[in-house]
Amino acid sequence: MSRISTEAPITTLINVFTVRPERQRALIDLLGRATEEAMRHLPGFVSANIHASTDGTKVTNYAQWRSAEDFHAMLGDPAAREHMELAAELAERYEPHLYTVESVHQR
């Protein structure tokens, strides 16, 4: 279980992949493997949460890193890079952005 909070001093990556529906499952599996084999072991990794859109056209990774510096260091890691290139090939496009959590509202 991952937690979203305005109090944790973390950096959030929301990466929206646009994908052909017939490739959605393969992309989900690849991102899961990339996380387990590479990202998860890198300094500052907090969590990755892989989501499948119900219309089949998107896969979104909601990921948390200790800091933007840790996230940027990951981009230079050879194993992480190799997985990201495979994901980029499966997707039509991807739009990663770093975020801060501004507000959390509960029922």
Next chain:
Amino acid sequence: MSRISTEAPITTLINVFTVRPERQRALIDLLGRATEEAMRHLPGFVSANIHASTDGTKVTNYAQWRSAEDFHAMLGDPAAREHMELAAELAERYEPHLYTVESVHQR
């Protein structure tokens, strides 16, 4: 604090707004007010989590609803609709998708 889990039987809405940087703060405030005044009181609302991209160009709402039916019923609520129209006016575009959580990975 909100929770992301593969075990909770909920529907996740990830809505990415593209915004001019000078309007990012106004959009964040509007979405927060919309949630507190309208969405939060509707049947099936679980959480809304408003994120600001550090480059100023995006605002992303990571929201959780009990079911897709509850989310779709919200779209027909007059107060919710009024707030969504104001948000649409502030943003250049917005791309809402409903998702399932496929996997959660921790350090």
